[in-house]
Amino acid sequence: xxxxxxxxxxxxxxxxxxxxxxxxxxxxxxxxxxxxxxxxxxxxxxxxxxxxxxxxxxxxxxxxxxxxxxxxxxxxxxxxxxxxxxxxxxxxxxxxxxxxxxxxxxxxxxxxxxxxxxxxxxxxxxxxxxxxxxxxxxxxxxxxxxxxxxxxxxxxxxxxxxxxxxxxxxxxxxxxxxxxxxxxxxxxxxxxxxxxxxxxxxxxxxxxxxxxxxxxxxxxxxxxxxxxxxxxxxxxxxxxxxxxxxxxxxxxxxxxxxxxxxxxxxxxxxxxxxxxxxxxxxxxxxxxxxxxxxxxxxxxxxxxxxxxxxxxxxxxxxxxxxxxxxxxxxxxxxxxxxxxxxxxxxxxxxxxxxxxxxxxxxxxxxxxxxxxxxxxxxxxxxxxxxxxxxxxxxxxxxxxxxxxxxxxxxxxxxxxxxxxxxxxxxxxxxxxxxxxxxxxxxxxxxxxxxxxxxxxxxxxxxxxxxxxxxxxxxxxxxxxxxxxxxxxxxxxxxxxxxxxxxxxxxxxxxxxxxxxxxxxxxxxxxxxxxxxxxxxxxxxxxxxxxxxxxxxxxxxxxxxxxxxxxxxxxxxxxxxxxxxxxxxxxxxxxxxxxxxxxxxxxxxxxxxxxxxxxxxxxxxxxxxxxxxxxxxxxxxxxxxxxxxxxxxxxxxxxxxxxxxxxxxxxxxxxxxxxxxxxxxxxxxxxxxxxxxxxxxxxxxxxxxxxxxxxxxxxxxxxxxxxxxxxxxxxxxxxxxxxxxxxxxxxxxxxxxxxxxxxxxxxxxxxxxxxxxxxxxxxxxxxxxxxxxxxxxxxxxxxxxxxxxxxxxxxxxxxxxxxxxxxxxxxxxxxxxxxxxxxxxxxxxxxxxxxxxxxxxxxxxxxxxxxxxxxx
Numbered sequence: 001x002x003x004x005x006x007x008x009x010x011x012x013x014x015x016x017x018x019x020x021x022x023x024x025x026x027x028x029x030x031x032x033x034x035x036x037x038x039x040x041x042x043x044x045x046x047x048x049x050x051x052x053x054x055x056x057x058x059x060x061x062x063x064x065x066x067x068x069x070x071x072x073x074x075x076x077x078x079x080x081x082x083x084x085x086x087x088x089x090x091x092x093x094x095x096x097x098x099x100x101x102x103x104x105x106x107x108x109x110x111x112x113x114x115x116x117x118x119x120x121x122x123x124x125x126x127x128x129x130x131x132x133x134x135x136x137x138x139x140x141x142x143x144x145x146x147x148x149x150x151x152x153x154x155x156x157x158x159x160x161x162x163x164x165x166x167x168x169x170x171x172x173x174x175x176x177x178x179x180x181x182x183x184x185x186x187x188x189x190x191x192x193x194x195x196x197x198x199x200x201x202x203x204x205x206x207x208x209x210x211x212x213x214x215x216x217x218x219x220x221x222x223x224x225x226x227x228x229x230x231x232x233x234x235x236x237x238x239x240x241x242x243x244x245x246x247x248x249x250x251x252x253x254x255x256x257x258x259x260x261x262x263x264x265x266x267x268x269x270x271x272x273x274x275x276x277x278x279x280x281x282x283x284x285x286x287x288x289x290x291x292x293x294x295x296x297x298x299x300x301x302x303x304x305x306x307x308x309x310x311x312x313x314x315x316x317x318x319x320x321x322x323x324x325x326x327x328x329x330x331x332x333x334x335x336x337x338x339x340x341x342x343x344x345x346x347x348x349x350x351x352x353x354x355x356x357x358x359x360x361x362x363x364x365x366x367x368x369x370x371x372x373x374x375x376x377x378x379x380x381x382x383x384x385x386x387x388x389x390x391x392x393x394x395x396x397x398x399x400x401x402x403x404x405x406x407x408x409x410x411x412x413x414x415x416x417x418x419x420x421x422x423x424x425x426x427x428x429x430x431x432x433x434x435x436x437x438x439x440x441x442x443x444x445x446x447x448x449x450x451x452x453x454x455x456x457x458x459x460x461x462x463x464x465x466x467x468x469x470x471x472x473x474x475x476x477x478x479x480x481x482x483x484x485x486x487x488x489x490x491x492x493x494x495x496x497x498x499x500x501x502x503x504x505x506x507x508x509x510x511x512x513x514x515x516x517x518x519x520x521x522x523x524x525x526x527x528x529x530x531x532x533x534x535x536x537x538x539x540x541x542x543x544x545x546x547x548x549x550x551x552x553x554x555x556x557x558x559x560x561x562x563x564x565x566x567x568x569x570x571x572x573x574x575x576x577x578x579x580x581x582x583x584x585x586x587x588x589x590x591x592x593x594x595x596x597x598x599x600x601x602x603x604x605x606x607x608x609x610x611x612x613x614x615x616x617x618x619x620x621x622x623x624x625x626x627x628x629x630x631x632x633x634x635x636x637x638x639x640x641x642x643x644x645x646x647x648x649x650x651x652x653x654x655x656x657x658x659x660x661x662x663x664x665x666x667x668x669x670x671x672x673x674x675x676x677x678x679x680x681x682x683x684x685x686x687x688x689x690x691x692x693x694x695x696x697x698x699x700x701x702x703x704x705x706x707x708x709x710x711x712x713x714x715x716x717x718x719x720x721x722x723x724x725x726x727x728x729x730x731x732x733x734x735x736x737x738x739x740x741x742x743x744x745x746x747x748x749x750x751x752x753x754x755x756x757x758x759x760x761x762x763x764x765x766x767x768x769x770x771x772x773x774x775x776x777x778x779x780x781x782x783x784x785x786x787x788x789x790x791x792x793x794x795x796x797x798x799x800x801x802x803x804x805x806x807x808x809x810x811x812x813x814x815x816x817x818x819x820x821x822x823x824x825x826x827x828x829x830x831x832x833x834x835x836x837x838x839x840x841x842x843x844x845x846x847x848x849x850x851x852x853x854x855x856x857x858x859x860x861x862x863x864x865x866x867x868x869x870x871x
Contacts, residue, residue, distance in 0.1 A: 029699055029707040030060050036067075037654050037678040044087065049073065070097050071116075078105045086110055094140075095119040107132035114138040118164070124144055125153040135159050142166040142189065149175040159184050166215070167242075173202050180209040180230070187213040192242040194218060199225040199251075208232050217270070219244045225251035226258065235260055240267035240292070248632075250275050252282045260596035263288040273297055277305050288337075290316035298328065307331030318342050318363075330355045337361040341386070348373035357381065365389050366411070372399040382480040384408045388434070391415055397422035408432040412458070419443035425450040432456040436482065439463050448473045458482040460505065467494045468812035476500065483507070484528045495519050507559075516549065523551050529559030529588065575600045584608035584632075595620030608632040615639055615661075622647035630654040634680075638662055645672045658682040664719060667694035670705065680708040685716035686726045690734035694729055768865070773839065791845040792823040796853035797866040806852060820849075835862070843870050 033049035043564060044066030049058070061068065061185035063084045069093040075081075078101040082088065088109050098120040106112065112133055122144040130136075130153065137159055147169040154160065161184050170176075170193040179188060181201070184455055188211055190198075195218045208229060213236035216224070224239065237258075239248065248270050252258060261283050266292065271279060276297060280286070286309055294302065294317070306312055314337035315329075322343040330340070333355040340348075345367040353359065354375040361384045364373070369390040376382065382403045393415040399526035400406065406427050416438040423446070424430070430451055447457075454475050460482040472478065478498055482505040496502065501519040507528035516522065555577065574580070580601045589612035598604055604625040614636035622628065628649055637659040645668055652673050662684040670676065699707045713726040721729070759767065794814070798806050806824075814820045823846050829838040839862075843849055849870035857863045 005135050026260060028056060029679060029702075029710045030703075031711040032058055033061060034708055035062075035678075035706045041653075041677075066090070066111075067835045068092065076100075078102060080105065082106060083108055089113045090114040093120065097121055099123070101126075101129045103128035104131050106130060109133060110135065112136050114496075117144070118139045119143040123148070123169075125149045127152045129153060131156055133157055136163045137184075140164040141168070144168050146170060149178075151178055154178055154182060157182060161185060162187040164189040164191065168193050170194060171196070173198060177203045177205065180211050181205060181207070183210065185209065185211055187211075187215075189215040191215050191217040191238075191240065192219075194220055196220050197223045197225070198229050199223065201225070203228070203230060205230055206354050212236065214238070215240075217267075219240055219246055221246060221248050223249040225249075227251065227253045229257055231257070234258065236263040236265075238265040239270050240265065241270050246270070247272050247275065250279050250282075255284050258283055259285055261285060263290075265290040265292075267291070268293040268295075268297055273300050273302070280305050280309060283309075283553065285311050286313055288314040290318075292319060294320055295322065298322070303328050304331050307333065310334060313337060314361075315339070322475060327352060329353050333358075334354065335359055337364045341365045341367070343367060345369060348375065350374045352503055356377050360384065362386070374398075376400070377402050379403055380405065386410045388412045389415070393417065395419060395423045399423060401426050403427065405429050410434045411438070413437040415439055417463075419439055419446055421445045421449065427451060428453065430454055434458045435462070436460045437462075441465070447471060447475055450474060454478055456480045460484045464488055469494065471496065473497045479503065481505065484526070520549065521551050522549050524554040524556075525549075525552060526556040526558070529557065549577065550579060552577055553579060555580060555584070557583075557585040557588050559587060574598060577601060578603070580604055582606040585610075585612070586609040589613065592617040593621055596624070597621055599624040601625060602627065604628060606630040610634050610636060613637045617643050619643045619646040619648075622649055626651065628652055632656040633660070635659040641665060641669050644669050647672075649673055649676050654678045656680040657684070660684050663687045664691040665695040667698050670695070670698060670702075673705075678708065679705050681713065682709055684713070686713055687717035687725060688715035688721035688724055688729040689718065690731070692726065692729070693731040693734045696729060696731050698796070700727065727777045790847045792828070792848045793820040793846065794844070794847035794848040795823040795842040795870075796850045796852065797857075797870065798864060799854060799856040799860050799863055801856040802852050802854050810852070836865075839869065841868055 019140055030047070032052040032054055036048055038044070038046065045062050045064055046067040046068045046069075046575040047061055047065050049061075050069055052601060054073040055075065056072070057070065057075070064087050065085055066087050067090040068085075068088060069092040071088075071092050073096050075093065075096040075098055078093075078098060080102075082091070082105065086108055089111050091109070091112060091114070094116050095118075098117065099122065101122070103126055106115070106129075109132060113136060115133065115136055115138070118140045120143075122141065123146060123554055125141075125146060125148065127150045132375060134156055136157055139157070139160060139162070142164045143166070146165065147170060149170070151671070154163075154667050155178065160182050163179060163185065166189045170190070173195060178191070179185065195216070198216055209231055210233055212233050214231070214234060215238040217238070217240040219242050246269075250271060260286055262287055264279070264283060266276065266279070268338065270633055273296070280289075289306060289312060291297070291302075306315065306584075312332070312334060315332055315335055316339040318339050318341045320343050322340070322345060327345070329350075331353050332338075335356050335791075336358050338353065338356065338359060338361070341363050344367065345364065347371065348364065352373070353362070353376055356379065358381055359379050360381055361399070362376070362382060363384075363386040365386045366389045369387065369392055370382075371392055372387065372395065376385070377398060377400075380402055385403070385406060385408070388410045389412075391414065392411065395416060395418075397414055400409075400423065404426050407429050409427070409430060409432070412434045413436070416435065417440060419435070419440060419442070421444045424433075425446075427450070431453055433451070433454060433456065437460075438459040440459065441464060443459075443464075448470065452474055455477055457475070457478060457480070462485050464483075464485055465488070467483065467488065472481075475498060477500050479500055480503045481498070481501060484505050485508040486507070488507050495504075496517050499521065501522055503524045504516075504519065504522055505526040505528075574583070574597060578600055581603055583598075583601070583604060583606070584606065587610075589609065591612075592614045593609070595618050598607075598621065602624060605627060607625070607630070610632060614633055617633075617636075617638065626648055629651055631649070631652055631654065634656050635658070638657060639662065641657060641662060645666075650673075653675050655673065655676060655678065658680050659682070662681065664687055665681065670679070699710050711725065711727050715721045715724050715726050715729070796806060796810070803826075811822065811824075815822055823842045828842065829835070849866075851857070851867050851870070
């Protein structure tokens with residue numbers, strides 16, 4: 001009994017622990033966050049809780065998360081919110097209300113590489129705030145109210161490379177010394193703090209710093225002084241103001257202290273003009289100079305000073321309001337890169353950059369130019385030219401005749417109407433050309449005889465009416481072509497010579513019959529269908545158009561919804577795409593595709609059919625594509641997802657059914673998708689009733705599939721539940737109809753148990769006797785029917801204690817004197833036969849039963865049975 005009790009206790013204990021474990025397991029569908037879908041499952045879990053209005057980190061965030069974005073919430077204090085997240089590599093806490101981080105809050109984040117704490121309310125950095133972050137390389141603490149930094153706050157950050165402390169309230173320069181002493185530190189941003197002085201003599205350091213980039217600015221900064229050799233690796237220096245202009249004194253005792261600085265960013269007002277000249281003269285290795293709002297300096301001759309710097313190679317004047325009178329660039333003849341974007345230029349006067357014979361990069365985008373600057377003709381070494389977002393309307397034959405080494409030309413978003421053959425014929429090295437978003441109507445033989453090295457061409461969104469045969473005959477190396485435009489007509493043999501083409505983005509209007517046999521290396525095809533176009537126009541030659549495209553893996557079909565007479569005929573183009581892996585059709589179909597649509601595409605992994613009527617979608621369509629991993633049927637007028645039950649999509653991992661008309665989801669649907677990890681049912685008119693009870697229970701409890709934003713799903717039906725949340729529906733109410741039946745069943749079970757116990761205790765022998773009477777009745781009826789005579793004259797029923805009297809007194813008289821044949825236990829019962837059967841046979845095989853009554857007889861159960869059966 002003790003052993004049995006112990007085993008029972010152990011079983012109950014283990015069951016209780018199991019229940020605790022199950023309750024502690026977290027559902028995969030997060031309440032206020034989303035687990036981002038990853039094409040590669042091994043990439044780890046990435047969680048996005050952006051703008052969730054959260055005051056704490058939810059408990060349901062998986063502990064194995066590798067990336068957590070928690071921006072735009074209401075977190076005020078960091079405690080043990082990230083306990084156990086040892087695999088976390090990125091943590092974004094931007095734009096919260098964090099005022100305090102408890103010591104050791106990040107101690108478990110041993111794999112963390114990036115921590116973003118910008119736009120919060122931190123004021124103090126305590127000693128152990130960043131304890132455990134030995135692998136962190138990027139720390140952003142900008143836009144806080146930090147005024148105090150403990151001397152050991154960053155001591156454990158031995159791998160830190162980039163630290164951003166911009167827009168804080170740091171006044172004491174001594175707080176910076178432990179930072180620049182970090183062994184791996186490379187970038188330090190101190191913009192917009194409250195420093196009055198930045199002097200290296202205030203740092204008591206024996207070793208030099210590994211710092212490579214220093215950004216410092218303050219409305220209170222009066223002096224910037226480097227008089228000790230603590231920054232031997234410093235390459236980038238930025239001095240800029242914040243809100244007010246304050247003149248900074250530049251104090252460099254020895255030019256060699258800044259011998260490695262190659263990049264300088266300065267904003268006008270931080271230094272006086274004389275101070276800026278002094279700075280430039282002290283930087284003997286400067287290669288890149290960027291100055292903002294410097295009009296006054298240019299007028300005073302700053303560019304003349306810059307022109308004397310033989311090491312200077314890049315000048316960045318972008319986002320300055322320049323004009324033709326103030327711009328004097330000819331003095332900077334040594335430049336190889338010049339950036340003038342967003343400078344309000346309406347002209348680059350002749351002679352402005354003519355002297356820059358070594359110029360390789362010129363960016364004059366986002367200005368008001370009406371023609372190509374004349375000086376470009378003299379830039380023989382120019383390789384990259386950006387003239388986009390201007391008002392250029394005409395290109396002449398001489399604009400690029402001498403820029404023969406040009407490899408990239410960007411002319412998008414201008415007003416160019418014509419492109420003559422002579423304009424680009426000299427660009428024998430050009431690899432990238434962007435002419436999109438112009439008013440181009442014709443381009444002659446430009447691409448028939450020139451641009452043999454071109455690899456990228458974008459001519460989309462122009463006014464080109466037609467592309468004729470062999471239009472791109474000379475573009476043998478072209479890999480990327482974008483030609484999508486309204487009313488574009490493509491003739492046969494438009495692309496026959498593009499043997500290297502890998503990506504094609506094109507539009508087809510009604511009546512077009514393009515030929516793509518020549519683009520045998522095409523991997524991605526994006527088609528924009530104009531109004532009235534039907535896919536069946538592609539198939540007049542039995543779909544040989546795509547038969548040779550063995551490398552084609554991605555097809556995207558986009559356009560205003562069109563209506564064709566035969567969808568089946570229109571989709572025959574897919575028969576030739578046996579290697580297709582990704583197919584996307586948006587605003588294309590009038591009705592759901594037929595069941596055999598993808599029968600020739602067994603390798604299809606991703607399918608999107610959005611913006612069309614898929615209400616009659618059949619499961620047969622999916623049977624030829626069992627390897628499908630991603631399915632997007634959003635905005636498709638679906639009323640049910642039951643078609644997925646018989647679709648046999650065992651490998652499907654991503655399913656998006658957002659913006660449909662689904663009111664209920666059967667649990668059988670999701671159970672038919674064993675590999676599903678991501679399910680999006682947003683913006684469907686769910687009904688809050690028992691038809692969704694199984695789905696609600698599954699969404700809350702399953703540990704594999706994330707139901708994206710499930711806790712924000714709103715019910716539309718019934719009317720009294722309109723506006724309530726689906727997961728708030730009480731599924732237990734669905735069991736009320738069965739409560740009475742459960743009560744009756746349980747009551748009957750209890751009564752039956754009690755009755756069975758009572759009968760066993762008090763009426764057991766009565767039942768046995770009744771059963772034996774029944775057996776006797778059956779036996780008697782059988783014997784009577786057979787007419788068998790009695791075997792014995794009498795059966796003697798006695799107790800074994802009376803056996804001596806029976807043998808000595810009774811047996812001699814009845815058998816010896818009267819000649820009766822008696823049936824006795826020990827003599828006439830058959831060995832091996834059940835005793836109750838022997839008794840029954842003896843009683844009914846004898847004419848009489850003689851009972852030897854004694855005290856022992858009355859106490860015997862078997863004797864009681866014999867006498868009762870004999871009656």
